[in-house]
Amino acid sequence: MLHIYCPYCEEFREEDEFHPVGEAHIERPLEPEALTDEQWSQYLFFRKNPRGLHHEMWVHGAGCRKFFNMTRHTVTYKILETYKMGQQPSVVAEESE
Amino acid sequence: MSDLVKVESPLQHADFAALSALTTEGGVVLREDALLGHVNLRGNAQDPEFVAGVAKALGLALPLAPCSSAQNDDTTIMWLSPDEWIILVEGGKEEATEASLRANLTGHFAVSDISGGQTILELSGDDCIKVLQKSTGYDVHLDNFPIGKVVGTTFAKSSAHIRRTGEQSFQLVIRRSFSDYIWLWLQQSSKEYGLRIAL
Ligand SMILES: [Zn+2]
Numbered sequence: 001m002l003h004i005y006c007p008y009c010e011e012f013r014e015e016d017e018f019h020p021v022g023e024a025h026i027e028r029p030l031e032p033e034a035l036t037d038e039q040w041s042q043y044l045f046f047r048k049n050p051r052g053l054h055h056e057m058w059v060h061g062a063g064c065r066k067f068f069n070m071t072r073h074t075v076t077y078k079i080l081e082t083y084k085m086g087q088q089p090s091v092v093a094e095e096s097e
Numbered sequence: 098m099s100d101l102v103k104v105e106s107p108l109q110h111a112d113f114a115a116l117s118a119l120t121t122e123g124g125v126v127l128r129e130d131a132l133l134g135h136v137n138l139r140g141n142a143q144d145p146e147f148v149a150g151v152a153k154a155l156g157l158a159l160p161l162a163p164c165s166s167a168q169n170d171d172t173t174i175m176w177l178s179p180d181e182w183i184i185l186v187e188g189g190k191e192e193a194t195e196a197s198l199r200a201n202l203t204g205h206f207a208v209s210d211i212s213g214g215q216t217i218l219e220l221s222g223d224d225c226i227k228v229l230q231k232s233t234g235y236d237v238h239l240d241n242f243p244i245g246k247v248v249g250t251t252f253a254k255s256s257a258h259i260r261r262t263g264e265q266s267f268q269l270v271i272r273r274s275f276s277d278y279i280w281l282w283l284q285q286s287s288k289e290y291g292l293r294i295a296l
Contacts, residue, residue: 064178
């Protein structure tokens, strides 16, 4: 069970209260009609799916019902930070061993 | 066609009045605070005009800290999220509350009367904590869950907003469509302690 810090409720809650939503920081193109089909499909369907650090969006469904962002390691499942929508991650590189 | 509309609690069929007449001993006491006015409010807590307008309309300051609540003799406000609150008033006063908010607020806000969509259960008694511990993963210890705190969390296979009103008393705001399920759940999970229905 993951223990997740909701940046809006400002406390840790059980994983049961949350749902993962997918990759974070995907911006909708301002002029979709100016894009090629390939560019549009990149926006719609293609995701990073990294092995290692991942910035992803979650929703606190049973709590405040807010979306927020999380930096999580996809191998160890370690959560390095959670942060509000509109904010940027502070952890962007894996610590070297 | 009659002008009279009979409002019923979603737990009308449980007949709490008849159950309360039974002299069951019990470590868990359940009471439905039925048919209150529930008004959902949304707005920008960073906007001082919004916060002042709500205080003027309700005579009670909006709780701005996460998971907090505010209460006076006739109104309870619970924080649901940074831009959402539920306001509880005496049944029948929800329309006046909504009108008063609309009269005192400007700009980007939303007020919705959702009285028909949810109900309130009050859980108390010496063993109510044990029942809560079976029902939610949230830590209900007094250190983590002081009086006045309100949390949206899972409750059985449903969810609830739980507000602590005393060391051994809690309010559960539950959805109308889940109320029968939660009523059955509470009967089962309090069986070993005994359940008393209060009016
Ligand atoms: Zn939250």
